[in-house]
Amino acid sequence: MEISAAGRLEVRITAADVGKRVSVRSLIEHGPPGEKFTDTVGVLTSWDKGVLLITRKSGESVRIAESALVAGKIVPAAPARRRGPAASYEELARVAARAWRPVESERLGDWELRAASGFTRRANSVLPLGDPGVPLDEALDAVRRWYGERGLPAYVQTATGAESTQELLCAELEERGWVREVTAELWVGALAPVADRGDPAVVELSREAGEGWLARYQRKGVSEVALRVLGSGPSVWFATVPGAAEGAPPAAIGRCVVDGRWAGFAAVEVDPELRRQGLGTAVMAALARQALDEGASAAWLQVEADNAEARALYAGMGFAAHHAYHHYRAPDADGTGR
Missing domain, CATH: 3.40.630.30 (Gcn5-related N-acetyltransferase (GNAT))
Structure with a gap:
């Protein structure tokens, strides 16, 4: 937490810091006896109408009232040290995509729309590595049309928890009613x-x-x-x-x-x-x-968050989580994701 020269905690973040990784301390309104504060670390994905939205590494979104803030500061975009081979999110996303190719794909700017008759979400979702080249709402409309023409639900695959991942896009999808259906992690290790x-x-x-x-x-x-x-x-x-x-x-x-x-x-x-x-x-x-x-020389794999047996096996082999990834499904006409 940021501490002033006088020894007081200070809030040193503003709405202008949306998109940056922050650490904040806030008051707990109805917490356990003796606990007054809670700390949250993640990407500041919005600050609107007196409410902060912070997306954690896991993809969980936390809403914090501005009035409850006790302290806050900007922190490095990613941990200084990480187990396993060094790799950027984009490198791993492209490697993982090449390992599980769809039978049909189309470009929308830097987004890739992928389809394979519904066989797995990975092969039937958008991989958004960059700018779609049009405003987001227009891009999402194009995505829904493209998948609708193929009789498939529209999914967007996003990632959180590493440098240059897509916490902001996750927040924007949730704001538009897209529903996160699956969360897993990509782990890396020495081969x-x-x-x-x-x-x-x-x-x-x-x-x-x-x-x-x-x-x-x-x-x-x-x-x-x-x-x-x-x-x-x-x-x-x-x-x-x-x-x-x-x-x-x-x-x-x-x-x-x-x-x-x-x-x-x-x-x-x-x-x-x-x-x-x-x-x-x-x-x-x-x-x-x-x-x-x-x-x-390096290895990667994907494992779901609730697969305790597999996670224990891979951890014992020296693998560690690099980032989390998520599949967001477009809401139906009634506004739900079902």
């Missing part, structure tokens, strides 16, 4: 330690998602479009640990896309009856060794 774990000898690698691999994949009834998305990317590998019985679904599977220095892991799934036996680790180790052979 070599992943390759050193597990027993990759039990893992089979292939360039295609065969019938066995698909039998374990959590999304059933995979269409031709889905197969195109699964097979998209600069250098795609599928890992399989065969089942114990002939003809049985695999014990574990995984997917990896190698793209320059990056290896992106996805679809790491293990037979529920065989979990905690190191099979997921073995799958990732085999894929990591292949990626190292192709010149990669």
Whole structure:
């Protein structure tokens, strides 16, 4: 908190600081006994009619009455130190997008509109990396028309929690009634330690998602479009640990896309009856060794916020969160997002 020469807390932010990362202390109106203040750190996304809106790293929006402010200051745009390989949000967003390509896309300025017959939100949402080239309301109208013509709901994928992420866009979407349906995180880590774990000898690698691999994949009834998305990317590998019985679904599977220095892991799934036996680790180790052979040195993956088991596995491998990402759905004609 900012403290004056006289030792008093001061508010050193104004409405002109919208878009900057701030730390504020405010009064708690109905807090627990003995607690009078609360601290909030995030991007100041609006200051209007006596109310501040601060978007935290997680994407959560916090409203604070201007009259409740006790202290406030601008803080660095991102933490000075971060675990894992150094990378900008834009670099990772583009790498992740190349690893999961839609079957159809169109540019709207610096925005990419993506569609794949509804197979996953990632392949059926707007990736807004920059300016759409028109006012926001006009851009969102164009987005809704484009997806409506394809019989799909309109989604915009945004990110929070790192330098140059889109807290302001999140706030503007929420102001217009767009509903955040899913929040997950993109984690990064060094690749070599992943390759050193597990027993990759039990893992089979292939360039295609065969019938066995698909039998374990959590999304059933995979269409031709889905197969195109699964097979998209600069250098795609599928890992399989065969089942114990002939003809049985695999014990574990995984997917990896190698793209320059990056290896992106996805679809790491293990037979529920065989979990905690190191099979997921073995799958990732085999894929990591292949990626190292192709010149990669860093790794990324995406994990949902409520998947405690996966988060513990990846943290144990040295991965750490880089940023959160969200999918906002356009409101229906009645103003809801449903």
